[in-house]
Amino acid sequence: MSEHILIIGGGQAGMQIAVTLREEGFDGSVTIVGEEHHGPYQRPPLSKAYLAGEADAETLELRNPQFYVDNNIVVIPSEKVVSLAWGEKHGVATTETGRELPFDKLALATGSDPKRLTCEGADLDGVLYMRGLDDANELKARWEKIHNIVVIGGGFIGLEVAAVARKYNKHVTVVHSRDRLMSRAVGPVVSEFFLEAHIKRGAEVLLDSKVTKLHGESGTVSGVELADGTVIPADAVMVGIGVSPRGELATQLGLEVSDNGAIVVDSHARTSDPRVVACGDVALLPHPLTGEGMVMLESVQNAVDQAKLAAKSLLGGSEEYHAVPWFWSDQAELKLQMAGLSQGFDQQVVRGNPDEDKFSVLYYKNGRIIAVDAVNDVLDYMAVRRALTAGQNIPADLAADSSVALKTLVTD
Known part of the structure; x- marks a missing residue:
């Protein structure tokens, strides 16, 4: 009998697992089950190009429907898996509708949920989040009637929404609980640059500010109250205060899960049960x-x-995950590109001129480059990304001269 591999989660990771299984020659059953009504699609453009009207739902599709037919990949939308259990011969996933899906091996690509506000008024109409296509569509449906929008959270998604809102001349207030923007992802120089950039483009940005209450009229949000008593008018509130990993299904199988709900995996993407990857x-x-x-x-x-690695692990592979992390964020005409992880850096080098909206910050630890944040500077970004991929270095004392191309400074 052919082997059944079930993938729970219809996002980018889930789709990639299915594609890689077929590319690696797996000829058993492959099923993707997801809660959303849509097939696998790109999420990053939702708070950028899609919200700005520069992309539509069709352009977000990761593959056209015929691809899944041609590759014998079953995609089941609109089904939420609520329970998992191993039987004597195989495992079974049961959905909210009572549908049972058997599996011999399992991939968990369940993603994360946006953290929710818990203050008074958090359930008012007009309090919005940005995680899926339906979220983006809800904001777009209200767009013409919005004059004042309050963005709670100064991370990537919040600032991307703020930038699009300013492009359409909405009055934007960003409320952030920390002392600098995007503090989990970038260094202080880049945080300060984007603070000034958003203010210069007409947004109001409030740091170290705590939301204590949302005001409403006839069940719809009308204002955001801060700890100091200030009330900010709001026709809509966009909340971007982080995410919570959706590892609750893993606990039903006795898999190791962290305190915040993330599924613990090894360098092969295997969970504590080798039949399951995440x-x-x-x-x-x-x-x-x-x-x-x-x-x-x-x-x-x-x-x-x-996901590519996870698929190979399901097929008995033993490759380890050593990819260089990279990220990006588009805010107005500013493209922020990041490679590596800067946490724990003990030295930084700034190249270029932030006042000209083009610069990069290189981060070092113990004399070795570990990351770069680049604003409208793709050459510096790519030079560092390639160096990190190759395990090479770019000496800090030489990198400070921005007239010299970084790619010429790479050493072992």
Whole structure:
């Protein structure tokens, strides 16, 4: 009998696992089951090009429907898996409708959910999130009636939505609880640059500010109250305060799960049960470059690269995950590109001129380059990304001269 591989999660990671299984010659049953009404699609453009009207739902599709037919990949949308269990011969996933899906091996690519506000008024109409296509469509449906929009959270998604809103002349207020923007992802120089950039483009940005209450009229949000008593008018509130990995199904199989709900995997994307792999936003994995410590990587790059590895592991492969993490964010005409992980850096080098909206920041630890944040500077970004991929270095004392191309400075 042919082997059944079930993939739970219809996002980028889930789709990539299925594609790689077929590319590797697996001829058994491959099924993708997901909660959304749509087939696998790209999420990053939702808060950027899609919201701005520069992309539509069709352009977001990762593959056209015929691809899945041609490759004998079954895609089941609109079905939420609520329970998992191993039987004597195989496992069974049961959906909310009572449908049972058998499997011999399992891939968990369940992603993450946006963290929700818990203050008074959080359930008012007009309090929105940006995680899936339906979320983006809900904001777009309200777009013409919005004059004042409050963005809660100064991470990538919040700032991308803020940038699009300013493009359409909405009055934008960004409320962020920390002392600098995007603090989990970039260094202080880049945080300060984007703070000034958003203010210069007409947004109001409030740092170190806590939301205590949302005001409403007739059940619809009308204002955001801060800890100091200030009330900011709001026709809509976009919340982007982080995500929570969706590892709850893993606990039903007794898999190791971290305190925040992420599924713990090894460098092969295997869980504590070798019959089960996990990848993408839901996975807590060893640092892909150093192997030291565990990290979560919320990016398309990680979803794709780790999914390829996960598929091979399901087929008995033993490759280890060593991809260089990379990320990007488009905010107005500013393209931020990041490679590597800058956490723990002990030295930085700034190249170019932030005042000209084109510069890069190189991060070092113990004399070795570990990451770059580049704004409108693709050459510096690519030079560092290639060096990290090859395990090479770019000496900090030489990199400070921005008139010299980084690619010429690469050493072992």
